[in-house]
Amino acid sequence: MRAMVMEEQGEPLLEREVQDPEPSEGQVLLEVAACGVCRTDLHIYDGELTEPKLPLILGHQIVGRVIENGESASRFAEGERVGVPWLGWTDGTCRYCRSERENLCENGKFTGYDLDGGYAERVVADERFCFPLPGETPDPHLAPLLCAGLIGYRSLRLAGHGERLGLYGFGSSAHLICQVAVAQGWRVFALTRKGDTVTQQLARELGAEWAGAVGDPEASDLDAAIVFAPVGELMVEALRAMAPGGTVVSAGIHMSDIPSFPYELLWHERTMRSVANLTRRDGEEFLPLAQSIPVRTEIKVYPLADANRALDDIRHGRVRGSAVLAVGG
Ligand SMILES: [Zn+2]
Numbered sequence: 604m605r606a607m608v609m610e611e612q613g614e615p616l617l618e619r620e621v622q623d624p625e626p627s628e629g630q631v632l633l634e635v636a637a638c639g640v641c642r643t644d645l646h647i648y649d650g651e652l653t654e655p656k657l658p659l660i661l662g663h664q665i666v667g668r669v670i671e672n673g674e675s676a677s678r679f680a681e682g683e684r685v686g687v688p689w690l691g692w693t694d695g696t697c698r699y700c701r702s703e704r705e706n707l708c709e710n711g712k713f714t715g716y717d718l719d720g721g722y723a724e725r726v727v728a729d730e731r732f733c734f735p736l737p738g739e740t741p742d743p744h745l746a747p748l749l750c751a752g753l754i755g756y757r758s759l760r761l762a763g764h765g766e767r768l769g770l771y772g773f774g775s776s777a778h779l780i781c782q783v784a785v786a787q788g789w790r791v792f793a794l795t796r797k798g799d800t801v802t803q804q805l806a807r808e809l810g811a812e813w814a815g816a817v818g819d820p821e822a823s824d825l826d827a828a829i830v831f832a833p834v835g836e837l838m839v840e841a842l843r844a845m846a847p848g849g850t851v852v853s854a855g856i857h858m859s860d861i862p863s864f865p866y867e868l869l870w871h872e873r874t875m876r877s878v879a880n881l882t883r884r885d886g887e888e889f890l891p892l893a894q895s896i897p898v899r900t901e902i903k904v905y906p907l908a909d910a911n912r913a914l915d916d917i918r919h920g921r922v923r924g925s926a927v928l929a930v931g932g
């Protein structure tokens with residue numbers, strides 16, 4: 604099969620002909636139709652996440668169809684459309700797994716990091732960690748839901764309740780979760796780089812009440828904020844905009860250092876926290892919800908061979924919404 608292979612971190616992905624993977628016990632073999640490109644892929648590529656398997660096939664927002672069941676795999680029929688997310692395997696026995704926090708599993712394995720992912724024509728996945736993807740939505744439009752959507756959803760849930768929600772950075776994840784937040788009754792304030800009117804316009808189209816530059820006093824007295832951009836300063840900036848009792852959530856897997864700040868910014872029961880990975884329950888809740896709202900995905904599609912260009916476009920903020928590799932067909 605054709606795949607984009609990362610031999611070393613920091614080196615461009617190489618288009619290669621590699622052996623088809625074979626499904627082991629409990630796994631399905633999928634024909635990949637589309638795979639979303641996530642900022643996490645960029646953090647792996649850049650070496651900010653330090654322990655990937657190598658060589659590695661990136662990609663953890665996979666939409667594919669089952670072409671073969673491994674031994675004892677029976678959850679999905681041949682031809683069924685399924686999604687493969689970042690959480691690829693857990694031990695099921697550690698104290699986190701036993702307390703419904705499998706996202707924190709001590710031995711968790713992640714798709715496109717510990718396990719080969721979806722920048723390829725075929726992939727294997729543990730059937731227990733796949734999600735069924737029924738319905739008529741075209742494959743590339745579903746891919747961003749599998750991480751950008753899911754992590755955004757988990758962040759929104761952990762942000763708590765209130766009226767005014769700030770979204771810091773309005774890329775792949777924020778453009779999806781803005782729609783969910785609006786459907787849940789939040790008044791959304793989208794904060795972008797100064798002068799990024801294209802992104803601000805997208806935010807308003809997707810239901811944000813206000814969109815403008817980080818630091819604008821209009822976006823203050825917030826009950827919650829989610830920081831999507833991997834910039835530590837924004838955590839403090841968001842904390843500055845919090846009302847008493849408000850929560851600032853970092854949705855990213857990597858971020859630059861958070862500068863020190865006076866305690867009074869945190870005082871009055873403000874909270875600052877991170878969100879890590881996902882549980883299967885997050886997906887079981889979010890995917891049907893996204894379908895019912897329905898969440899609209901704004902995508903930029905690239906052929907598989909252009910994965911390097913897609914990563915570069917994300918790095919330079921050139922993607923409006925989500926980048927997706929179209930693999931099959
Ligand atoms: Zn575990």
Ligand SMILES: [Zn+2]
Nearest residue numbers: 641643750751
């Ligand atoms: Zn991701």
